[in-house]
Amino acid sequence: MSNPLLRDIGASLVVFLVALPLCLGVAIASGAPPALGIVSGIIGGIVVGAFAGSPLQVSGPAAGLIVSVWAIVDGWGLAALGWAVLLSGVVQLAAAGFKLGRWFRAVSPALIGGMLAGIGTLIATSQLHVMVGATPPSGGVASLLALPAAWAAQLGTESGAWAAALGLGTIVALFLWDRFKPKRLAMIPGPLVAVGLATGIAAITQVSVARVELPASLSSALNVPSLSDLSLFTDLGFVGAALALGLIAAAEALLCANATDQLHDGPPTSYDKELFALGLGNMVAGAVGALPVTGVIVRSAANIQAGATTRRSAIIHGGLLLGMVALAPAVLGLIPVAVLAGVLVYVGGKLLAPKKALELHRAGHGEVWVFLATVLAIFVTGLLTGILVGLAISLLKLLYTFSHIEVDVTREGDRWDVDVHGAATFVQLPKLAEALEAIPEDAEVHVHIGGLAYVDHACAELLHRQEERRERAGGELITEWDEVKRLQVRRPLLERSLSSAKRLVGARGDGAAG
Known part of the structure; x- marks a missing residue:
């Protein structure tokens, strides 16, 4: 037709x-x-x-x-x-x-x-x-x-x-x-x-x-x-x-x-x-x-x-x-x-959609808790109160995401790998600095930032100072500087959190910088 x-x-x-x-x-x-x-x-x-x-x-x-x-x-x-x-x-x-x-x-x-x-x-x-x-x-x-x-x-x-x-x-x-409906009657x-x-x-x-x-x-x-x-x-x-x-x-x-x-x-x-x-x-x-x-x-x-x-x-x-x-x-x-x-x-029953919980699980445990808490709160207290409870938990999770950082350091021979996840802000700068300063300055250090949702100016400056100090000591710090600059841009909050969730899933597999 x-x-x-x-x-x-x-x-x-x-x-x-x-x-x-x-x-x-x-x-x-x-x-x-x-x-x-x-x-x-x-x-x-x-x-x-x-x-x-x-x-x-x-x-x-x-x-x-x-x-x-x-x-x-x-x-x-x-x-x-x-x-x-x-x-x-x-x-x-x-x-x-x-x-x-x-x-x-x-x-x-x-x-x-x-x-x-x-x-x-x-x-x-x-x-x-x-x-x-x-x-x-x-x-x-x-x-x-x-x-x-x-x-x-x-x-x-x-x-x-x-x-x-x-x-x-x-x-x-x-x-x-x-x-089981026939295709001709779909x-x-x-x-x-x-x-x-x-x-x-x-x-x-x-x-x-x-x-x-x-x-x-x-x-x-x-x-x-x-x-x-x-x-x-x-x-x-x-x-x-x-x-x-x-x-x-x-x-x-x-x-x-x-x-x-x-x-x-x-x-x-x-x-x-x-x-x-x-x-x-x-x-x-x-x-x-x-x-x-x-x-x-x-x-x-x-x-x-x-x-x-x-x-x-x-x-x-x-x-x-x-x-x-x-x-x-x-x-x-x-x-x-x-x-x-x-x-x-x-x-x-279709609105309940248990598959949705499985999809959210792939983006992180926090998303599943928001989902389950909202469902339970609506069922127990009613729609309006339940939505407010879910919104509060969602905001708390978001605050945690943007005030939390994980730094994992591994070593293979002369190479050190630093995997960073979360949000690199001045609040968590001491934790990042402590991890980097514990590595010998003459070592080869790869900082993987694929799991970061945001990098503020203070943490970007820390990485630059570490790079300069290690060059003077005969070492090297390698990271994705273009990505550092991009993460400093003030993107919409939701976009950053969604991007972060996707990166957190794949950070281990594709986050090797340099």
């Missing part, structure tokens, strides 16, 4: 099929009516899609925001959701106005991975309750501890047993489709297959289980904020939750945009423009009381794989969602809630 418009239409159909069950499931898991998930999907497609800075990214309600939205609905009621989403949109627009788009990416990958994994554990544990027709308690620990009793009670009823069977069947179908999304199969079984057997409830018209589902609720903004807890929602949605969207850029050869993302589009979309979503929107990697990847060429595919997919809920709401009403819960349990 060479016509770009036809390719965009084809891709939009695939994205629509991916988004439809997820919009419904995310809304239900967030404590909101399923129709509001569809409204958010429409806004994410049409509004954000029209102004997006990422050409092929698709926005909408996302599993990564379930915990934040549920906390707001649970704490202040569904009527407060619109104001919270509206405030998050204002924050995102302001950030775009101050050109802060790229700074949202300046977050430790371990912290982001831990945040998503923590959210995944909360989603999975809560939706395991919904999957058998039970109501999950607040908090990850309480939800986990209550699971055995909830399942035991619900499996004793016919509706609970059927709900569990449909939910578990959905998870199995998703697992099998992801791993474009058919797993959630559509699983939901369609389970819904068909439920319809044929006429089992008595809770199903998706949609209003006769979409307009009657809108949850427009009331001016009488403006007093919410005097509640610091509410304001904090809304701000956290905006920041998490922005970070997720921009990280998704970064990942999306790596999947196609088209124009790269304009981060501030994407942040502006996101803020605008969330202001519209807030104005009608819908769920917040953000960039969604599953829909974006499906969009690219289906051959999308422009933002039109995202916009058209929003139109298809609107058409579906307007013309065929009865079809959506056939879907059992337990089936959507099964989809979200599977999504939550």
